[in-house]
Every structure is written in structure tokens, then in C-alpha cells.
Amino acid sequence: MKKQLVYFTFNILKRNNIKSLLLSSVFFLSFIGFGQHNKIIKTYLSNNLEKFNLTPADATEWKITNEVYSKQTNVTHVYIQQTFKGIPVYNAVSNFTLKDNKVIFARNSFVKNLASKINTVSPVLQPKTAITQVASALHLGTPIGLELIEEKGNSAYVFSKSGISQEKIPVELVYQPLKDGSVKLSWLLNIYQLDGIHWWNVRIDAIKGVILDKNDWGVSCNFDIATGTHYHESKLVKQPIQSPVIAIKKNVNFYEGAQYNVFGLPVESPNHGSRSLISASHNTLASPFGWHDTDGVIGPEHTITRGNNVYAQLDDDNDNDTQGYAPDGGNELVFNYLLDMNNKPADSYKDVSITNLFYLNNVMHDIWYQYGFDEVSGNFQSNNYGREAPLTFPPTDGDEVIADAQDAGGKNNANFATPPDGFTPRMQMYLWDDAIMDITTGTLAGKYPITDSNFTIDGTSDTARSGAPLNENPVTADLVLMNDDTPTPINGCSESGAPIADLEGKIVVISRGECSFVSKIKLAQDNGAVGVIVVNNTGGTIRMGGATENITIPAVSITQELGNFIISALSNSETINVFLAAIDLDGSFDNGIIAHEYGHGISNRLIGGGANANCMNNQEQLGEGWSDYFGMAITMNPDDTETRVRGVGTFASGQAITGNGIRRYPYTTDMAVNPFTFKEVKDQALPDGEVSVHGVGSIWATMLWDLHWKMINIYGFDPDMYNGTGGNNKTMALVIEGLKLTPCSSGFIGARDAILAADELLYNGANQCAIWEVFARRGLGYSADSGDTDSFTDQTIAFDMPPENVLSTFSCNNALSVEGDVLELFKIYPNPASTSINISLTNEVKNATTAIYDINGRQVYAQKSDLKGTVTINTENLSTGIYILKINNEVINYSQKIIIN
Structure with a gap:
């Protein structure tokens, strides 16, 4: 394409000899900024040694690593690295927020009494x-x-x-x-x-x-498959829902002809809606020259799925090259390809896969740019178009995302590697197994979802897959029940070595329990079975894992419910013939997972500043939670409700959209469905005793999702992800600004306080009460404590609101006042209500006074009684408006805002 000049100031300067003079001037001015901020922070530290429990020496040696100006809040976030004799102290990065040459927010991560703890200053090892x-x-x-x-x-x-x-x-x-x-x-x-x-x-x-x-730096979201903690909530049928494509407000585009046939937002996956041909998709603030430019002149450098923000390519040979196959949209940039996933190999729709991956990476770049993930904050761009931070020199661009579609380096997985600003990150999207059991005879005839096994050489996700994956080993045979010589013959745990009759050439049905999956399947295989179906002993199915190199037959798991039907039919001598097969589901069609992976890059670049990608190595780190939130926030529909369940990765994991996906609980404000509170952090241990970062993160994402809906209830929902003003947009802004304020090696408390501080910067503290209520409801109240953030077992849970003096400048008419675990006792619904409101209790509350007050404090309802089960209050006589529901007795003091429509 012929290029035309765009007379932006930074492009004119790039084209003549004053560029070097300009950059030299910026560089000189940056040192003035560094010097000024150095002095401010030095003075602040020396005046707050006792507050931060530091010695004068601790606060003397440090250097500024990043200064990030936030356009959203008109403040500068400064990150400083503690040093000793010029050598940095790893992850000892403190953050300071400056406005009008004053420190208005600070968090310390320096090592205390550093000099006394240093072992040496001279290395022996070369x-x-x-x-x-x-x-x-x-x-x-x-x-x-x-x-x-x-x-x-x-x-x-x-x-x-x-x-x-x-x-x-x-x-x-x-x-x-x-x-x-x-x-x-x-x-x-x-x-x-x-x-x-x-x-x-x-x-x-x-x-x-x-x-x-x-x-x-490569965050691998293997979802704990190898440990056997990844459960599927199988559904007998999938119910795709058609979701409308929401029009997004944009300015005039340079490339109005560019077209991408993709699962356009808010469609989350093929299960949630259909593809659509989207034109003029880029946002002109975030991507001023379109998605295929790299030099800042009108006209794309690339007609393939490559540009300033991302290079999406095929990596089906796992060579991790940056010259992989990429579809070409031609001079008109039209990426419109047919998609047929019906028992077709992934290679047949690679163009669609790469195009969708390219689209969603660019959309993530453009959306979150609006909220503050921009050049100065360390975002991912090949060319910063002259908008890089003046205090980082030389410019830190050259770090667009390399996104690999259909990566052959693994299965049932995805990952994102985030190096420091200026170094290229990489996203790897894998294929996922979608296993089907087709019962061709008998009363149970039909197709059912199943879960394939995931055995590896040594039982970890880092080693080569072993066993007989179903996509390579489909099998058809009659079913037979395992019947060994033990008291529980269907469990298949015999160690006698004696032959077991009637297994030859059959697919064997075995119950889970008593012994390992490997031993069960090996026993059936040694007696002539051609396949194994393991019936789970709890809800859902399980992806069986373990260490083996000796299994050569396919093995799958089914739900306890379906298994009981099969066992009953076989026990009644019914003949059941089944076909077990698997096709691949493409992770690049699951926009939630792509957004999740990209989200790791956002959180890693924002916490501690772009120069440091190491701030989330502690056990109570929340990276997986932020990533889950990013994916859910951009895939909301206007007709969503706060109690609708939201799974993560339901398409890739072969579930219906109502499934949990790859998390223990789905996301919803309904605590009867997702009961997570801060106290469950201590329970997030893997079988080897290490922390499940996905489990910890899921608790944080639950709280963020509650906050998202709290803000929507106050300000409404705006489908415009770029320029909207709804509660969803405000929460997205709080999350991004909060990440910039979150201290290095933070846990829940640091992240909570950062969001509260972000609200003061963005909205003058207008939402302090609402934010506190959300966190207090899930046990992250004012008195909560993370303990050692490098431990996931020493938290202190609390459901209390701050004292009046802390919230004295805010209007908290509906502030909660609770003691102990009171919030876990009550569920108030519906809210908003019309003719009645229900109080559901998990335990009986004796001698309680239940009262409702209007916004002026006048009592409009009161009743004293013992409360148990579900109590219904008639609200037909109440006028439309906001009320406070209070429940009190000798030990409980509970209040909740309710809305009457």
C-alpha cells in the first residue's frame, strides 16, 4: 500500500535532524525530574522511618527504577529499588505516589536492618x-x-x-x-x-x-490438571446462547476497510455466540495507525496478522520461531475465513484461529489502554510512537506480544511470559481435548461428554504426555464391569496378579477409589481390555493424572450419575456398545482464556513498575485473580445479572456455559453458589503442599467480581468498554490504577488498600463505603490481616467495617457493622426487591430484632423473634427507594442496604 504522511508532531520530529536534540532535551529534563522526586522521597522516608520500621541506613541507599505518570489521576507513581553498595536488593521495590510535589500514598517493601543481614559484598562464583x-x-x-x-x-x-x-x-x-x-x-x-x-x-x-x-516469567495456566484437582461439571448437552455484538464507540478510523471474522466481544466463545465480520475495529487513541502498522505512517507494514501490538502466528511444530505461518488479509486487510469445527482437524481452521487470536490481543491492548495500561506504564508495543515515558531512556518499545496459535508444546493449557518492559512477551495458546462417548445401543443410547486422561512420564505437567490420548486412539467396543478378586471388585485394585475373566476386547467400567488411576487402568490392560471408563465418586468428572510409561489403552472418566446408570444397566445384563473419541478444541477461540493470559502481562508490568516483572512470586499473590477478572469484565452482556454464574474456560474445557470451567466455583455474587471468603486462602494447597495460585487467585477474583457488580448497581452498566461511564467502567479503572498502587510481594490486604487508594485518586473517595462493604462481606474487612504474604496459611479473617473516624469524610449510611462471621449467616434476596424480601439463614439466630429504616433514619418495619430457615418480609407498602435492613441481638449487629423498586 502507498503510504501517506501524518503530521503528528512526534512523526515530524522523527523525520528530521532535530530528533536527537529533542531526545537529548527530554533526557536532560528527565534527570531534573529524577532529582526532584529523589529529594521529595528522601525527605519523606527520613520523616517516616518509624512508620516503616526502617533504620536511617535502610532509607539511604536506593535508586528510582520507574516513574509512571497516570493521565487518569494526574499523579506520578514512583518505584524505588533498595540497594547496598550499589547492588540491588531483589524485589525490595517500594512505591510512592506523588501529586503537587507531595507524597500522597506510599508502601514500603525495603528490607529492614539490611546492613546487618548482608553475608558478603564480594562474589566467589564467576x-x-x-x-x-x-x-x-x-x-x-x-x-x-x-x-x-x-x-x-x-x-x-x-x-x-x-x-x-x-x-x-x-x-x-x-x-x-x-x-x-x-x-x-x-x-x-x-x-x-x-x-x-x-x-x-x-x-x-x-x-x-x-x-x-x-x-x-512464563505463567503457565495448567489449571492443576496433573495433580488431579481439575474437575469438569459435565452436562449432557451444550446449549449455545446467541449473544449480541455490542457496538463500540470509536473515532474515525484510518483502516475502515479492515475486516475480521471473529468471535467479537462480548461473545466469549463458540458456545456463547456466533462469529461476526467486524470492520474498523481498532481504537484510534490506543492504536492510532491501526493494527497492522509499526512505523507511524498511514498504511500497514504487514497484511498478515502482525502489527504494532501483536504478532499472531501458527506454532504447530513447537519451534517457537517468530516467522511462523500467519494468514494474509491482502491489501484490503480482509480476514474472512470459513469455520467448520465438526470433527475437523485443527489445521483445517488455522486461519480462523490465528485471526481470532490477533483480534482479541489487539482488543485487550486497546481497551485497557483507556484505563491506564499505556506506554508510560509498560504496555506491549513494537513502536511507542513517541509516547514512551520521558524518564525511561532509551525508549522501551520493541515489545509487542508474540502470540502462538495451536501451539504444539502442550495440551489443555495456555501461558504468557512477561519479561520487563522493552523485552518481547510471548503468549502460547494450546489445543484442548474434547472427548465424547457415543453409546450406540441400549436404553442409554446417545452422546455424552467425558474427560480424557492426562498421564505424563513422571506425573508432572512439565514432562511429555504418556498413556494413550483419545484423539489418537479412538476405540469402539462393548462395555463390561470390572470384577477382580477383592471385596470391592468394581474398583479394580487387585494385587494378586490372577487373571480376570471377560475383559478381553472390552471397554472396562471401573469405579474410582482405593487405588491409583494408573494401577486400575494397568490391571484392565493386562487382562485384555481395549479401553477403560472410570466412574467418578463425586460430582463432575476428573482429568486423571499420574506417572506412567506403560499404559497403551485409552482411559476416560465419567460422572457418578451417568456411571450409576451404566452400572445398573450392565448389572441387568444389558449390552452396551460405545464409541470413545476426541477432537481438539482450539484455545484461541476462548476469548476468556486469551484475555486471562494477556492479563498476566498487565499485572506483571504494572505492579512494581515496568522495569520489574518479579513482584508476584509470593504465596499470597493474586495474579490469577486479576487475570480471571480481566476476561470476565470484557465479555459482559447487557442482560447479565449479578447472580448469573460465570465460569472461566468453559469452551476450552468442554463444558456448557453454565459450568464452573477451570475453577472450583463459578463467579457470582450469590454466596450460596460461590461461598469463598478470605479464610479459604489457607485451604488452597496442592497435594505436594505447595500453594495453588489458581485457588488463591480465584478468591481474589470473586471479590473483584462482587465489586464490579456493586458498582454496576450504583452507576449502571455501560456496554462501551472504551469510553463508557458505567459502574463496570469505573471498576475497570479502579483495578488498573489499583495495580499501579499495589506494593511488590503484596497479598490481599495490599491489593485491597490499593483499590481504596485508587478510588480516592479517581473519584475523590466516593465509593469508599461500597468498596469496604464488598471486601468485608467476603472476610477482608478492616481488621483482616494477610500475615506473612509469603505464606498462604496465616491470614486473619474479619468482616468488620472501618471505625467512624476512618470513614468520617464519607457518607456511609448503609455501612455494615458486624462481628465474627456474621455475614456468613445471612443471604438477603431479591435485592432490589418489589413486594417482598427474603432473609435466608445458615444457622438459627435467637431473640433477634429485624428492622427496616428509610434513608432518613425513620423505622418503617420492626419485628422481634427467633430467626431460622428463610424469613420473608412483606414490602408491598414501602415506597420505591433505598432502605437499611438491620438485624440485632446480644451478639449480632448486622445491616444491609436494600432497594425497593
Whole structure:
């Protein structure tokens, strides 16, 4: 295409000789800004040593790593890194928010009494040796031709890729704080594994050469499949719902002819609605030159699915190249391809898959740009078009998302690797198994969803898959019940080795329990079975996992309900013939999962500033929760209600839209359906004792979703995700600004307080009471405590609101006042109400006074009695308006705002 000049100031400057003079001036002015902010923060720290429990020495050595100006709030977020003798202390990043040259918000993450905890200032281990020892410890192979490429002073180096990394390997000295309170000199190095799954950020002892700690920039959302904690709530039929495509307000587009046939928002997946041909999709503020530009001149550099924000490509050979196949829309940029997923291989619809992945990545970029994930905040762009932060020099662009569709590096998974600002992130979207059992004979004839197994060589998600995946091993045979020589013969746990009759050539039905999945399936296989169906012993199905290299027949699980019907029919001598098969579901069609993965990039870049991508390594970190929220927020429909259940990944995991998806509970404000509170954090342990980051994150996302609906109830819903003013838009803004205020290594309390602070910056604190009510309802009240944020078992739950002096400047007529776990006793519905309102109780409340007050404090209803079960109050005589419902006795003081329509 022929290009035309656009006379934006920054483009004119880029085209003549004053560019270097301008940048030099900006660079000089940036040092003035740094110096000014240095002085302000230094003074603030010295005046608040007692508040932060620091010594004068602790507050003396530090450097500014990021300064982020927020257009939404007109404040500057400054992130400072603690150092000792010029060497940074790992993750000791404190954040300060400045307005009118004053600190208005601050959170400290410095190590206290640092000097007394340092073990040494001189390394023994050489940086080159550190790389070879880390490569050996992580089983990455032996580095080949390891060479020093660049030396950055006396303590920072860059080495060659050496056959173990996709990127050059940076190494620098840092101090690593440890759980025992000591701080050890370490080499920090980054190795991006060749498979693209892990991007290791490792700290190795600079004296002894042992790994002290490591984290992974590549957040792999394997949803705990290998541990057997991923449950499906199977439905006998899927009920696709047609969702309207909401028109989004935009300015005049440069590329009005560009067209993309995609699952356009708010459609979440093929189960939620149909594709539509969308034109002029880019937002001119976030993507001023369209989605296919990289140089800032009208006219795209690329006619394939590549541009300034994302390069979406095929990676079906798992080579992680950046020159993979990508569909070409031609000079008119028309990406309109036929889609037929009916028993077709994924390769047949790769153009549709890549196009949808390209679309959703760009939409995520453009939507969240409006709320503050922009250039100065470390967003993902190849070219910042001159809008990068003046205090980060040289410009930190060149980091568009590399998005791999139909990635062959795994199954039933997705991941996102987020390096610091200026380095290219990578999203990998995999295929998911969709297994079907077709019963061809008998009274149960029909098709039923099932769950395939996921065995691996050593039982972890990091190793090659073993067993007999159903997509490669479909099987047809008659069913037979397992019948070994044990007291519970259907469990298939015999260890005698004696032959079991009647299994030859059959698909064997076995009940879950008593012994491992591997042993059950191996027993059936050794006796001639051609397949195994395991009947679950609880709700839903389970993706069976474990370590094995010896299983060669397919094995699936079914629900307890369906299994009981099959067992009954077989016990009555009915012949049941089944066909077990699987096709692939494409994760790139699940907009919720794509948004979730992109969300990891947002949270990692915003917390602690774009220069630090390591702020969420602690056990109480909330990254998975923010990501779930991002996906749900952009896929809302105008007719949604707060009690509607929202699963995550229901399409990819083969569920109906009413399923839980890949989470324990679906998201809803109804606590009878999603009962999560802060106290459940301590229960989020995996079988190996490690924390389930998905479990912890799901609790946080539950609270954010409650807040989302609280704000919608106040301000209404606006379908315009870019320029809307509804409660949903306000919550999206609170979340983004809150991430900028969240301290490094934060838990629930730090994140809660950051959202409260964001409300003061964005809306002058207008929503303080509403925010407190939401968090208090889920146990994250004023007296709650995270304890050690690197532990997930020491939280203190509280349902209380702040005292009056804290909320004295806000109108909290409907503020809750509760003690203990009172909020868990009550469910008030419907709210808003019309003719009646119900109070549902989990336990009996003796001698309680139930009263309703109008907005002026006048009592309009009162009743004293014992409360149990469900109590109904007639509200026909109440006028339309806002009321306060109060329930009191000797130990309970509960109040809740209700609305009468």
C-alpha cells in the first residue's frame, strides 16, 4: 500500500535532524525530574522511618527504577529499588505516589536492618559458572559456546544464548532476601527455555553456587490438571446462547476497510455466540495507525496478522520461531475465513484461529489502554510512537506480544511470559481435548461428554504426555464391569496378579477409589481390555493424572450419575456398545482464556513498575485473580445479572456455559453458589503442599467480581468498554490504577488498600463505603490481616467495617457493622426487591430484632423473634427507594442496604 504522511508532531520530529536534540532535551529534563522526586522521597522516608520500621541506613541507599505518570489521576507513581553498595536488593521495590510535589500514598517493601543481614559484598562464583550450574540444576542441557557478549560495569553481564535459551542470558549481582531473615549475595540470571514454556529468573548463591530462589516469567495456566484437582461439571448437552455484538464507540478510523471474522466481544466463545465480520475495529487513541502498522505512517507494514501490538502466528511444530505461518488479509486487510469445527482437524481452521487470536490481543491492548495500561506504564508495543515515558531512556518499545496459535508444546493449557518492559512477551495458546462417548445401543443410547486422561512420564505437567490420548486412539467396543478378586471388585485394585475373566476386547467400567488411576487402568490392560471408563465418586468428572510409561489403552472418566446408570444397566445384563473419541478444541477461540493470559502481562508490568516483572512470586499473590477478572469484565452482556454464574474456560474445557470451567466455583455474587471468603486462602494447597495460585487467585477474583457488580448497581452498566461511564467502567479503572498502587510481594490486604487508594485518586473517595462493604462481606474487612504474604496459611479473617473516624469524610449510611462471621449467616434476596424480601439463614439466630429504616433514619418495619430457615418480609407498602435492613441481638449487629423498586 502507498503510504501517506501524518503530521503528528512526534512523526515530524522523527523525520528530521532535530530528533536527537529533542531526545537529548527530554533526557536532560528527565534527570531534573529524577532529582526532584529523589529529594521529595528522601525527605519523606527520613520523616517516616518509624512508620516503616526502617533504620536511617535502610532509607539511604536506593535508586528510582520507574516513574509512571497516570493521565487518569494526574499523579506520578514512583518505584524505588533498595540497594547496598550499589547492588540491588531483589524485589525490595517500594512505591510512592506523588501529586503537587507531595507524597500522597506510599508502601514500603525495603528490607529492614539490611546492613546487618548482608553475608558478603564480594562474589566467589564467576557469572559464567553460574550459568552452567543453573542450566544443570534445571536440566536444560550443557551450554554450547557460552560467550560473554557485553559487560555492563563490574556486576552485570550479557552472555550468548548457547543452545539453552531463546534469548541472550543477562547476569547481574543482587542481594537475595531469604525466609530465615538473611540476605545473600547472588547472581541473578534469566534463561528463556527453548520450548517457550518457562522463562526462568534465577538467583544463585554467589559464594556456594546453589540456587537460592527462582521464579518463572512464563505463567503457565495448567489449571492443576496433573495433580488431579481439575474437575469438569459435565452436562449432557451444550446449549449455545446467541449473544449480541455490542457496538463500540470509536473515532474515525484510518483502516475502515479492515475486516475480521471473529468471535467479537462480548461473545466469549463458540458456545456463547456466533462469529461476526467486524470492520474498523481498532481504537484510534490506543492504536492510532491501526493494527497492522509499526512505523507511524498511514498504511500497514504487514497484511498478515502482525502489527504494532501483536504478532499472531501458527506454532504447530513447537519451534517457537517468530516467522511462523500467519494468514494474509491482502491489501484490503480482509480476514474472512470459513469455520467448520465438526470433527475437523485443527489445521483445517488455522486461519480462523490465528485471526481470532490477533483480534482479541489487539482488543485487550486497546481497551485497557483507556484505563491506564499505556506506554508510560509498560504496555506491549513494537513502536511507542513517541509516547514512551520521558524518564525511561532509551525508549522501551520493541515489545509487542508474540502470540502462538495451536501451539504444539502442550495440551489443555495456555501461558504468557512477561519479561520487563522493552523485552518481547510471548503468549502460547494450546489445543484442548474434547472427548465424547457415543453409546450406540441400549436404553442409554446417545452422546455424552467425558474427560480424557492426562498421564505424563513422571506425573508432572512439565514432562511429555504418556498413556494413550483419545484423539489418537479412538476405540469402539462393548462395555463390561470390572470384577477382580477383592471385596470391592468394581474398583479394580487387585494385587494378586490372577487373571480376570471377560475383559478381553472390552471397554472396562471401573469405579474410582482405593487405588491409583494408573494401577486400575494397568490391571484392565493386562487382562485384555481395549479401553477403560472410570466412574467418578463425586460430582463432575476428573482429568486423571499420574506417572506412567506403560499404559497403551485409552482411559476416560465419567460422572457418578451417568456411571450409576451404566452400572445398573450392565448389572441387568444389558449390552452396551460405545464409541470413545476426541477432537481438539482450539484455545484461541476462548476469548476468556486469551484475555486471562494477556492479563498476566498487565499485572506483571504494572505492579512494581515496568522495569520489574518479579513482584508476584509470593504465596499470597493474586495474579490469577486479576487475570480471571480481566476476561470476565470484557465479555459482559447487557442482560447479565449479578447472580448469573460465570465460569472461566468453559469452551476450552468442554463444558456448557453454565459450568464452573477451570475453577472450583463459578463467579457470582450469590454466596450460596460461590461461598469463598478470605479464610479459604489457607485451604488452597496442592497435594505436594505447595500453594495453588489458581485457588488463591480465584478468591481474589470473586471479590473483584462482587465489586464490579456493586458498582454496576450504583452507576449502571455501560456496554462501551472504551469510553463508557458505567459502574463496570469505573471498576475497570479502579483495578488498573489499583495495580499501579499495589506494593511488590503484596497479598490481599495490599491489593485491597490499593483499590481504596485508587478510588480516592479517581473519584475523590466516593465509593469508599461500597468498596469496604464488598471486601468485608467476603472476610477482608478492616481488621483482616494477610500475615506473612509469603505464606498462604496465616491470614486473619474479619468482616468488620472501618471505625467512624476512618470513614468520617464519607457518607456511609448503609455501612455494615458486624462481628465474627456474621455475614456468613445471612443471604438477603431479591435485592432490589418489589413486594417482598427474603432473609435466608445458615444457622438459627435467637431473640433477634429485624428492622427496616428509610434513608432518613425513620423505622418503617420492626419485628422481634427467633430467626431460622428463610424469613420473608412483606414490602408491598414501602415506597420505591433505598432502605437499611438491620438485624440485632446480644451478639449480632448486622445491616444491609436494600432497594425497593
